[in-house]
Amino acid sequence: MFSSSDYAPEGFAGLPGMHARGGRMFKAQYRCYSVTMFTDRKEIEEGGKIIMPPSALDQLTQLNTQYPMLFKLTNPGTANTTSHCGVLEFIADEGKVFIPYWMMQNLCLAEGDFLNVESAILPLGNYAQVQPQSKEFLDIYNPKAVLEASLRKLSCLSKDDMLKIAYNQKVYQFRVLKLKPADAVSIIECDLSVDFAPYVGHEEDERQQQAERQKRVHPLEQAAEQLRISEEKRIEKAVREAVEQSGGFKVFHGAGNVLDAGGRGAKKGRKRGKAAAGSGGASSAPNGASTDGAAENMDSAEPRTRGVPNYNYVKGTLTFARVFPKKQDLDKEEDASFNAFGGSGHCLRKRRR
Structure with missing residues (x-):
């Protein structure tokens, strides 16, 4: 204003x-x-x-x-x-x-x-919308104040007029797009609200900026992609060297480990091992390897108790597991140590014969 x-x-x-x-x-x-x-x-x-x-x-x-x-x-x-x-x-x-x-x-x-x-005879204006002909004017500090100061030098405005404003040794052009209450108004001793329309060529600039944003990759994403590629190459190289050292690639070559050594899987494995031993000795695996070693490992493995997962685990914290004795075990220990009326008695006065 x-x-x-x-x-x-x-x-x-x-x-x-x-x-x-x-x-x-x-x-x-x-x-x-x-x-x-x-x-x-x-x-x-x-x-x-x-x-x-x-x-x-x-x-x-x-x-x-x-x-x-x-x-x-x-x-x-x-x-x-x-x-x-x-x-x-x-x-x-x-x-x-x-x-x-x-x-x-x-x-x-x-x-x-x-x-x-x-x-x-022109009515007093109360609104004007102007369109900068270049983006440079919007880059200066407080362009609206500069425009209002320049409009004070004018007596009236007409629609479609091309205004020229000299500021900071440069000349900027504006086209008057809208005026209220008429297409030609007086701006002498009036309160005029000035508004900017998008500058000429803003659509093309927006398309170019959008294309540049699509082409531009974030530095973190680029670094992550390079790290992923280098890691894949390292793993591929390690696998190739391992295959060359082993003399070739063998299908299903290697020893197996039972995760649930003390559970049902271990019992079934021991039963299969005993059955194989009773039916005819050692059996062979598809690659010719003997399964006696695996059976012996399962037999010699100590039975383990299955743990209960901690459903209240919080990421970033350490939880120290503590095993508390069950109530039944406590009862057994109390039964073993305590015997009702199992002590010997003492008499203060001896009996007469």
Whole structure:
């Protein structure tokens, strides 16, 4: 939000009747030239006001034109090309007007072309949406404040106008997309809300950024992939060396180990071993290896008790298993050590014979 102010042009401040509305409208045709051909004042080129001849001031005074004076500019060669502006001074040569060069570009005018100028009454604006023509303007610090400060130099805005703002030795362009409450509004002494539309070319930039994100791999993911590949190569090399040292690859070669040595599997294994020994001695495995060694290992293995898993285990902690005697074992120990009325008695007084 910002509030802009305008001042009366030099030479007519305080004239009577400037705030009254006249029944007729001012309209004239002049040859237009850029402001740089009249003066070197940079603020005039960056603003949105024109310099008119003194005769225009006389006509406007007689017509009781409403103040602040606003004008509609039309290119007679292309009637659809219009814009709006304010007036700065009435000191131009007769038959000529001097306007900022960026306004001449909007109106498609060259030096010395004819320009129609007519008075206009515009409502106060309350909303404006502009579109930056490049992404560079959005990269500066607080671009909205820079835009609002530049708009204070203007008197009015027209839809589809191309504004030029000079900041930090660079010139940025903006196109006016939306205006409220009309397509042409006055921004003198008003609260105007300014909004930015996506800059020109943002869709192409978004597609390029998305393609780059897809191609770009996170450093951690890349390192993990390299570690996985190196680990696979190391394992493959170790297996190859082991096969070469053993003299070749043998199917199902090696000794077996029983995990449940004291459970049902061990008992069944011992029974199979005894049955094989009773039926005809040692039996052979598919690769020719004897199973007597395995049977002897199972027979000689000490029976183990199956443990109970800790369902309350917490990751990252150590749990020390403690085996407590069962209640039945405690009862047996008490029975073995305690015998009711099993002691010997003593008498304090001997019996008489």
